[in-house]
Amino acid sequence: MDDVIIVGGSFAGLSAALQLGRARRRVTVLDTGLPRNRYAAHAHGLLGHDGKPPTQILAEGRAQLGRYPSVRLLDVAATALAGTRDAFTVTTAAGENLAARRLILSYGITDVFPDIEGFAQCWGRSVLHCPYCHGFEVADGRLGLLYSSPLSLHAMALLHDWSARLTLFTNGQDLPEAEHAKLARRGVAIVTGRVAGIDHRDGHLSSIRIEQGDPVPLDALFAHPRQRLAADLHGALGLDLTEGPLGELIAVGDDFQTSLPGVYAAGDLAHPMQSAHLALSRGSMAGVHCHQSLIV
Template sequence: MNDVIIIGGSFAGLAAALQLGRARRKVTVLDTGLPRNRFAGHSHGLLGHDHKPPLEILAEARRQLARYPTVRLVTARAESISGAIDDFCVLTGDGESLRARRLILSYGVVDQMPDVPGYAENWGTSIVPCPYCDGFEVAGQHWGLVWSGPQSMNQVRLFHDWTDTLTVFANGHDIPPDIQADLARRGISVVNGRITEIDHDENHNATVRLNAGPPVAVDILFAHPRNKPSARLHESLGLATVDTPQGVALKVDERRETSVPGIYAAGDLANPLMASVTLAISHGATAGISAQQSMLV
């Protein structure tokens, strides 16, 4: 029997595996090889790995985990989970049945791309979600923001640390008059109409085409599409969730334990505040240590 099965082997899952491997706990990591940030050319803001391709960072992490004999990395999807604390059973897509005393869910989320030509194709290059991840490289340039609701005003205030030139695309949203007045006071133009297409050139500039009016070109376009967990295992387990502006996240305590004893969660799946590689690693390490300490006798 495993001490811990980790479902999802990106930054959070591998960070948990590292802590457990160093504690000589028997761990199996199940992963499908599709991390959320695989579309990004570089990962930024991660100490010691700034401006490295995220897939290269993950590959190096897997190589480093090879020195821990109790850690097993398996390319497989977890299809179902049954059992309870000290005796969980995970059935993989390959038909393998695995047992463990604890579980860590770190299978992340997937972004739900709107049905707009060019949106999915440009995601991670000329369309990005996070100024902490990509803002420095385009600081001082013309930014665009696709309005997604009241929370977008927080983005407007945040963006001021990187640029003074911002265009907001209402994209069919009825922006309240008081917010429109605040945007005007800040010198931010608002473009009405729905986005119908997004083009880009070799410099990753985004040209936003609308159902009314001329196209508008910006140097980078920030957008926050809704997302959803990349698997539904938490639903079958009845785990508590919290609502976020972009979707749902698993509810966890300070030890990263979910509402079901013995099941922990980390990464974007359980972070309602901010998607971040740094936070994913931190929360993954916490989940791994908490799971290990919960098994002490």
């Protein structure tokens, strides 16, 4: 029996495994090899790794975990979870049944792309989600923001530090008149028509097509699509969920424990603020709290 099985081996999962491995606990990490940020060519703002491909950072992390004999990495999906504290079982896609005293869920989220032609092809290249992660590379360019909720207006305010050439695409949604005035004072152009598609070449956009109107030339578009949990494994355990700004998340306490004792969660699936930096931090803390719960 393992001390801990970690379901999801991206930034949060590997960070948790590192803490537990250093504590010499038996750990198995299950991973599908499909991290959320696989669409991005480079990760930015991550101290010591700025400009590296995310897949390279993860590969280096996996290699470093090879130092710890009590940690094993399995490239296989988990298909079912069951049990209670000190007696959990995990079934894998290979048909293997694993047992552990604790579980850490870190299988992340999936971005649900809107039905806009070209959006998926540009995601992570020129359709971006975070100015802190990608804004420097497109600074002073013609930047747009696809409106999805009132929170989008906060993102528009942030973008002013990266460019003065900003366009808000409401995609047919209504904005409060007061917001129109605020945006106008900031020099933000507003395009009210529905977005019909994105013109691009190999994922690098050149303009946004509007259903009724001329295409709008653009260098990068920021967007915040809806999200869903990347797997439904939490359902069988009956874990409590909470509503985030873009979709449901697994509810956790200050110790990263879920509503079921012995099950912890970290990374994008458990917090509305999402980035590799935060996933590393929260994964590490989830590993520490999980380890401390094993000490009797």
